[in-house]
Amino acid sequence: MLEINTEKLDCKKDDVSRLKRLLTELGSERVWRPVFIEGKQVCRGQGFDEDGPQHALKHIDFNNKTVIDFGCNVGHYAFWAAGKGAQACFGVDVDADVIEAARLMAYVLGMQHVDFDVINFLENPLPTQYDVGLLVDFIGKATIAKGRLPAVVRAVDQAVTKEAIVTVRPRYHLQDDLARSEEEIADLQLAPFVHDGWFDLVACLKAWMPGWHFDMATQSDRLNRKFKYSLYLTRI
Numbered sequence: 001m002l003e004i005n006t007e008k009l010d011c012k013k014d015d016v017s018r019l020k021r022l023l024t025e026l027g028s029e030r031v032w033r034p035v036f037i038e039g040k041q042v043c044r045g046q047g048f049d050e051d052g053p054q055h056a057l058k059h060i061d062f063n064n065k066t067v068i069d070f071g072c073n074v075g076h077y078a079f080w081a082a083g084k085g086a087q088a089c090f091g092v093d094v095d096a097d098v099i100e101a102a103r104l105m106a107y108v109l110g111m112q113h114v115d116f117d118v119i120n121f122l123e124n125p126l127p128t129q130y131d132v133g134l135l136v137d138f139i140g141k142a143t144i145a146k147g148r149l150p151a152v153v154r155a156v157d158q159a160v161t162k163e164a165i166v167t168v169r170p171r172y173h174l175q176d177d178l179a180r181s182e183e184e185i186a187d188l189q190l191a192p193f194v195h196d197g198w199f200d201l202v203a204c205l206k207a208w209m210p211g212w213h214f215d216m217a218t219q220s221d222r223l224n225r226k227f228k229y230s231l232y233l234t235r236i
């Protein structure tokens with residue numbers, strides 16, 4: 001969760017009020033993680049904390065590294081990485097309103113090294129490369145069923161030089177989850193990763209990202225409890 005306590009911050013009350021207003025207008029449908037201002041919850045957030053990669057992120061030493069947060073929403077994980085010593089964090093999201101809130105949050109928090117922009121990273125290349133990539137709660141049913149996985153893989157491959165955390169649900173049922181027939185899945189080039197009616201997302205990512213080493217970062221005792229697992233990728 002994001003916590004903002006203005007007592008300790010050198011910022012104008014007007015900016016904090018504007019931030020509260022913005023977040024309230026966005027509402028819990030569009031703000032993905034809980035936000036607290038002055039101890040009060042402004043947004044409930046709909047991402048399950050249990051599904052977050054907090055435990056997995058311990059694998060990464062963020063000190064002096066640059067970070068890209070793909071589909072950052074209001075910047076939860078960009079701010080998290082900044083708090084862990086990242087030199088600079090850049091978050092991109094296709095939703096201009098969440099980016100406005102994320103920018104204002106960075107200003108209120110006095111974090112000049114955390115920046116955000118409106119970019120559809122599936123259709124546009126990022127302006128530069130980063131040491132670490134965060135792709136949290138981005139790949140889901142629609143990404144797979146609408147054939148967007150190749151663009152996701154391309155974006156991470158192009159923009160990230162060293163390490164990445166990617167959260168995934170490991171497998172999807174063709175009919176119940178993806179609502180796709182075997183033929184439609186074959187058209188998406190996903191057939192090699194389907195067994196007994198299940199699409200194996202992790203096997204697909206491994207095959208399509210041969211330049212990366214994959215580790216399961218979610219602790220083994222948490223695997224059965226969690227819906228989304230965290231993969232820790234390092235460049236080979």
Ligand SMILES: C[S@@+](CC[C@H](N)C(=O)[O-])C[C@H]1O[C@@H](n2cnc3c(N)ncnc32)[C@H](O)[C@@H]1O
Pocket residue numbers: 032033047070071072073074076077092093094095098119120121122123135136137138
């Ligand atoms: C499920 S939320 C996850 C947010 C954040 N990563 C987190 O875990 O707190 C997915 C976010 O990705 C953004 N998004 C969806 N498609 C995108 C695209 N093509 N380019 C950039 N952002 C996108 C959405 O607007 C949304 O804010």
